[in-house]
Amino acid sequence: MQSFRTELENPIVEKDIIELERKIALFKDGKIDEEKFRSLRLARGVYGQRQQGVQMIRIKLPYGRVSSDQLRRISKVSEEYSTGRLHITTRQDIQIHYVSLDRTPELWAELEKDDVTLREACGNTVRNVTASETAGIDPNEPFDVTPYADATFKYFLRNPVCQEMGRKFKMAFSSSDEDTGLSYLHDLGFIPKVKTINGQEVRGFKVLLGGGLGSQPRHADAVYDFLEADQIIPFIEAVLRIFDRHGERARRNKARMKFLVKDLGLEAFLELVEQEKKALPFSTYPIDAATYDSSQTLPNAPEANLDAEPGLDYELWKLTNVLPQKQEGFVSIGVRVPLGDFYIDQARKLADLVETYANSELRFTLRQNFLIRDVREDLAPYFHQELKKIGLAEGGYNSLADITACPGTDTCNLGIASSTGIAAELEKVILAEYPQYLKNKDLVIKISGCMNACGQHNMAHIGFQGMSMKAGKVVIPALQVLLGGGNLGDGNGRFADKVTKIPSKRGPEALRLLLNDFQENAAGKDFLSYYDEKGQIYFYELLKELGDASTVTPADFIDWGNTEEYKVAVGVGECAGVVLDLVATLLLEAYEKIDLGKEALEEGRWSDSIYHHYAGLINAAKAILLGENVTTNSYANIIAKFDENFVEKGKIDLGGTFAEKVYQINKDEPTEEFAKAYAAQALEIYDLLKSYREEEVEA
The missing domain is CATH 3.30.413.10 (Sulfite Reductase Hemoprotein, domain 1)
Structure with a gap:
């Protein structure tokens, strides 16, 4: 079980997996509070099922792309650790079910051998960055949004700003004005635009903020008709910082971005975003789309033989499932996957098929299907034949019947x-x-x-x-x-x-x-x-x-698919665990964050170090407030309540207010000098708070 420690090439990934393994052991020994353990495992893609004792694993596939090698790897993992069924989600992920909690670290390690991650697939994190499955081949697109979605995914993966927010955060990129990425119902949505500036064509995006579904759907607000492409990462980071600081944390049903925008008002929210820009590590963040664009090639597929002439079923399938591409002579094939469920024997044959006759990749879709791209037009009948052999040649892709x-x-x-x-x-x-x-x-x-x-x-x-x-x-x-x-x-x-x-x-x-x-x-x-x-x-x-x-x-x-009379059974518990001193747990977590900040400081990651230390201070203050039964509902509220209950009453002397100390984070640029000073201050305040707690417990 420990073999992944020597097999994985990426030390950051290896550390992640070892940490999950360690926390599982601590939880089972009753040394971690159940709620905190739930937060940790969800951020590692491990989600409790309705059935007791097993987990659903969500595999994060940015913008729905999966290579042939990755699909084989996912199939291998599903065969060994799960049931062999692969479920496509409406966020272009893959889920597998009925996995033992104890086996999740080694499962994750197996996936990472082909650069597939579980990290931040669930939990109060930046969820999978989705995009139109036609990005790069859409005849109507102004440019391919794939490299921008990819850069967004990579920048925010493991980013300290978005590890433990009040709720999840979702982003989407559409390929064209048709908005097949559904930008208007996301926390942040992006639609590509091209604008002529000083005689040059410049890439950018229409930006939408604060959308969402759920019991109270909200249409996102258009905050930019055109934001230049090198500005989107800094803008996203500033938005996430404000959401992390001011977002609701006590009332889960009011904790999404849409409620914060509604409560603050769009103008006030954007003003906070503007004020945050000084604290960002980058004022612009160029994305090298040119290199990506030039690296895209079309496959040189071999000739293929048909077993028989195509019949009438092929003509209907061609009408509904074969889509034009902007690349002349090539088409895409939409594969309808009823309810998003397919199986590893199908997946393995698909991997071989697209590796030989297409571009060795699939893109999963928001409608729980997948798209095979870059198929030579004359090979469409062959694809129909081969898909039919594995039960994936149903017509009606993206039609009314495709539910x-x-x-x-x-x-x-x-x-x-x-x-x-x-x-x-x-x-x-x-x-x-x-x-x-x-x-x-x-x-x-x-x-x-x-x-x-x-x-x-x-x-x-x-x-x-x-x-x-x-x-x-x-x-x-x-x-x-x-x-x-x-x-x-x-x-x-x-x-x-x-x-x-x-x-x-x-x-x-x-x-x-x-x-x-x-x-x-x-x-x-x-x-x-x-x-x-x-x-x-x-x-x-x-x-x-x-x-x-x-x-x-x-x-x-009796409900559909059942034989027994219906019973309401919502919110079945996940794993049992001993409830510990939550104050001590929060203080321990605060120190872990400060430790991460120290590590980032040693590696010269000034902005990351500052944010880790900031999060450590907030957790420590929350712990002390909890010890006095003071409730809080946001990071900003924790800061205000701490001053009100401890600093103003003279219980803890910080040499100033807690707010003054903490909010230096958005008053100074993230330089080496400031990062070192902020780290020293954070450790000093943590020691004061820890000593205060120990004295209170002994008293």
């Missing part, structure tokens, strides 16, 4: 109803009764198992959200039907209206009513125009009868 759904009650702790079960039933209805919709890419169905919207149900034309409802004295599985959401392009979108609630087993009939009505009455209008014309009440009346709880039958008591 997005989160795992729901299959494995998620928060799932209320079966999203995968109802998705499978709706796909059956479309394939059997509405085959014409296999060609329709203007209608989208998305399903989530709860209000958190991992299936993005509230931005779909037709959305379903898992919930429960009362039928007499019995609680039954139900679906909230939402209508009228959609992506309008160029950073504009709309969220769906909640129309009515129905028993889950009536979901297929609801879809039939909606599609029949649309076909008979829309008179050529698109769905959103038709919805706006008729209005929410019209559709409520259309579906009202299905929501009548007095007419439920025994079949309604």
